Amino acid sequence: MKPTEEFQQTDAATPQRDDRHSMLALLRAGRENMLAQQREQWDARPQFSRLVTSDDVDVTHGPILYLEDVSVSFDGFKALNKLSLTIDAGELRCVIGPNGAGKTTMMDVITGKTRPTSGRAFFGQTIDLTKLSEPQIAHAGIGRKFQKPTVFERHTAFENLELAMKTDKRARRSLTAKLSSSELERIEHCLETVALSAQRDKLAGLLSHGQKQWLEIAMLLMQEPKLLMLDEPVAGMTDEETARTAELLKGLAGKHSVIVVEHDMEFVSSIARQVTVLHEGSVLAEGTMDKIKNNERVIEVYLGR
Amino acid sequence: MITQRLLTTRAWGVVIAVALLLIVLLPAANVFLPVDHSLHISTYAIALLGKIMCYMIVALAMDLIWGYTGILSLGHGLFFALGGYAMGMHLMRMIGREGQYQSDLPDFMVFLDWKEYPWYWSFTEHFWYAALLVVLVPGALAFVFGFFAFRSRIKGVYFSIITQALTFAAMLLFFRNDMGFGGNNGFTDFKRVLGYRIAEPATRATLFAITAMVLLGAFLLCRYLVTSKFGRVLTAIRDAESRVMFSGYNPLWYKLGVWTFSAVLCGIAGALYVPQVGIINPSEMSPANSIEIAIWTAVGGRGTLIGAIVGAGLVNGLKSWFTVAFPEYWLYALGALFIVVTLYLPNGIVGLVRKRARPAAATPAAAAAQGGNA
Numbered sequence: 001m002k003p004t005e006e007f008q009q010t011d012a013a014t015p016q017r018d019d020r021h022s023m024l025a026l027l028r029a030g031r032e033n034m035l036a037q038q039r040e041q042w043d044a045r046p047q048f049s050r051l052v053t054s055d056d057v058d059v060t061h062g063p064i065l066y067l068e069d070v071s072v073s074f075d076g077f078k079a080l081n082k083l084s085l086t087i088d089a090g091e092l093r094c095v096i097g098p099n100g101a102g103k104t105t106m107m108d109v110i111t112g113k114t115r116p117t118s119g120r121a122f123f124g125q126t127i128d129l130t131k132l133s134e135p136q137i138a139h140a141g142i143g144r145k146f147q148k149p150t151v152f153e154r155h156t157a158f159e160n161l162e163l164a165m166k167t168d169k170r171a172r173r174s175l176t177a178k179l180s181s182s183e184l185e186r187i188e189h190c191l192e193t194v195a196l197s198a199q200r201d202k203l204a205g206l207l208s209h210g211q212k213q214w215l216e217i218a219m220l221l222m223q224e225p226k227l228l229m230l231d232e233p234v235a236g237m238t239d240e241e242t243a244r245t246a247e248l249l250k251g252l253a254g255k256h257s258v259i260v261v262e263h264d265m266e267f268v269s270s271i272a273r274q275v276t277v278l279h280e281g282s283v284l285a286e287g288t289m290d291k292i293k294n295n296e297r298v299i300e301v302y303l304g305r
Numbered sequence: 306m307i308t309q310r311l312l313t314t315r316a317w318g319v320v321i322a323v324a325l326l327l328i329v330l331l332p333a334a335n336v337f338l339p340v341d342h343s344l345h346i347s348t349y350a351i352a353l354l355g356k357i358m359c360y361m362i363v364a365l366a367m368d369l370i371w372g373y374t375g376i377l378s379l380g381h382g383l384f385f386a387l388g389g390y391a392m393g394m395h396l397m398r399m400i401g402r403e404g405q406y407q408s409d410l411p412d413f414m415v416f417l418d419w420k421e422y423p424w425y426w427s428f429t430e431h432f433w434y435a436a437l438l439v440v441l442v443p444g445a446l447a448f449v450f451g452f453f454a455f456r457s458r459i460k461g462v463y464f465s466i467i468t469q470a471l472t473f474a475a476m477l478l479f480f481r482n483d484m485g486f487g488g489n490n491g492f493t494d495f496k497r498v499l500g501y502r503i504a505e506p507a508t509r510a511t512l513f514a515i516t517a518m519v520l521l522g523a524f525l526l527c528r529y530l531v532t533s534k535f536g537r538v539l540t541a542i543r544d545a546e547s548r549v550m551f552s553g554y555n556p557l558w559y560k561l562g563v564w565t566f567s568a569v570l571c572g573i574a575g576a577l578y579v580p581q582v583g584i585i586n587p588s589e590m591s592p593a594n595s596i597e598i599a600i601w602t603a604v605g606g607r608g609t610l611i612g613a614i615v616g617a618g619l620v621n622g623l624k625s626w627f628t629v630a631f632p633e634y635w636l637y638a639l640g641a642l643f644i645v646v647t648l649y650l651p652n653g654i655v656g657l658v659r660k661r662a663r664p665a666a667a668t669p670a671a672a673a674a675q676g677g678n679a
């Protein structure tokens with residue numbers, strides 16, 4: 001299945017109104033196709049990395065991400081302390097926890113930015129994340145949104161998506177790379193999805209904070225990751241933007257596995273099925289939001305403060 | 306802006322006009338017009354402008370690595386000097402027996418009482434081999450050094466300091482007589498290049514025209530690079546390297562590619578410089594020379610290519626006037642110029658001109674993004 005087809009398919013079922021509404025409708029229509037698409041999502045697609053040789057992520061046993069007893073210490077201080085966590089394929093997981101609990105450090109470990117002092121991190125059954133570099137992990141299918149929106153400020157919104165797009169990313173290919181018409185269409189479509197079509201040729205540095213957050217999410221989508229990780233995606237967003245982001249993320253689950261780190265409890269309640277609470281570098285509790293809300297230890301360290 | 310063109314139609318017009326002027330008109334006006342003709346271009350002017358065009362090529366190389374990729378090299382003088390020395394070796398051999406000691410060996414080797422050329426001078430009597438060295442020596446050094454530096458993720462001021470140390474160490478090495486490169490005198494007193502007398506006006510005018518062609522070629526090639534996806538990744542590395550990595554690009558190969566290309570451009574500029582200026586010695590590797598290259602680029606405006614050319618021309622034009630009028634004050638003037646530009650003209654002269662031309666696009670980001678559309 002070509003990447004554009006899934007957009008076109010959903011688009012056909014979507015009455016176009018203004019950008020924002022069409023986006024929401026698109027997502028709803030998208031969810032209906034979710035199950036059918038889920039199978040295709042895991043089909044082997046051509047991999048362009050020379051370095052990651054496994055054709056695809058092996059999720060035959062269910063989980064797409066395993067963290068096992070992962071510890072990270074910075075000069076003796078344990079930012080992560082024997083953290084164990086599994087994420088199922090297609091799952092939307094929220095990770096909460098007070099400041100300094102180790103949420104960002106966990107993402108750093110998964111994306112190869114920080115090496116664990118001990119413990120194991122696997123993507124699917126076969127890919128050892130502790131042995132790969134950041135770009136290799138990105139090629140394997142993990143996309144990450146930073147806590148502080150990180151887009152290419154001196155490139156236009158369009159160029160940001162062009163650079164993020166899943167393709168051969170080796171230097172020598174980039175010398176002669178030209179966008180095909182289907183790639184062009186995908187970029188335009190992605191801009192539409194995050195309501196940035198009108199800002200297409202605007203420098204990303206001139207976008208509003210919320211728009212930058214959305215642009216970064218759109219960049220992740222262009223990467224077609226299997227696992228998306230978002231670090232505080234609604235920080236600094238207006239209530240309306242937050243609601244739109246919640247819709248977007250809910251629409252992604254199923255097609256992708258999603259990990260969302262958030263502080264905003266209301267937002268977490270609105271999207272979460274499974275919630276993991278981190279505290280002092282390890283898992284304090286895990287379960288549905290209701291269970292978490294009534295967990296005494298959680299109330300003690302986090303909610304009750 | 307998305308499918309940025311190599312050049313706009315108007316810019317092509319300017320490039321072609323400048324090419325005609327530099328490659329044909331100026332050399333012809335020097336060689337064919339009588340000295341008392343009002344349009345005659347003096348040999349002094351040709352020599353000065355030829356030298357400055359070599360510096361412009363170096364400035365382009367600096368702009369690629371610093372302006373576009375955000376890596377400040379304070380060692381580009383080394384690559385320039387290496388290209389110069391490679392060409393110098395060939396020119397030394399072409400002196401033949403016309404040296405003071407009328408030996409087959411260069412004078413400095415006779416002086417050291419050497420009986421034959423050391424092994425690393427082999428084949429340098431062939432022009433093609435020297436030309437190969439001009440490209441390979443700076444290219445290989447840059448590749449190896451860059452590979453380890455970029456792989457270790459050495460960045461910012463640390464990288465700048467290491468490149469500065471590298472050129473300084475090379476200078477000390479080349480100062481030694483037993484290195485076989487003429488010690489602190491370097492190479493000079495050249496007689497011939499490709500069989501032509503180097504002092505002949507026609508030879509000088511031809512070298513001038515070749516330098517102009519290389520400068521224009523380098524400009525177009527750099528412009529191609531920065532308008533390609535490769536160039537967009539370079540600026541992305543400059544602005545948000547971690548995002549580049551998490552998007553699946555390995556910055557190592559991009560940085561290494563542009564760094565090595567930049568070094569090779571410097572080497573070629575050095576090779577063109579030596580026959581025109583008539584001397585190459587270790588002072589070209591002095592730390593101050595490399596810093597000056599960065600200043601040219603900053604003065605003209607980083608990340609625009611055209612700024613590098615303008616900056617190199619302006620600063621060196623000023624320098625040649627200053628060193629005649631008030632030689633002892635040049636370094637102060639250069640320092641003052643750098644401070645003024647850093648404080649008041651973050652986008653250099655090109656940024657200033659663009660701001661005047663289009664007040665609407667006055668933000669630094671917009672100015673930089675329109676880079677090179679001149």
Ligand SMILES: Nc1ncnc2c1ncn2[C@@H]1O[C@H](COP(=O)(O)OP(=O)(O)O)[C@@H](O)[C@H]1O
Nearest residue numbers: 074078079097098099100101102103104105106
């Ligand atoms: N590079 C680092 N060096 C030292 N300490 C760090 C580093 N990164 C994070 N930490 C510490 O680790 C702890 C966890 O940080 P972080 O993962 O950013 O928490 P969270 O994202 O949950 O707020 C904090 O106490 C922080 O100060």
Ligand SMILES: [Mg+2]
Nearest residue numbers: 103104147231
């Ligand atoms: Mg954090």
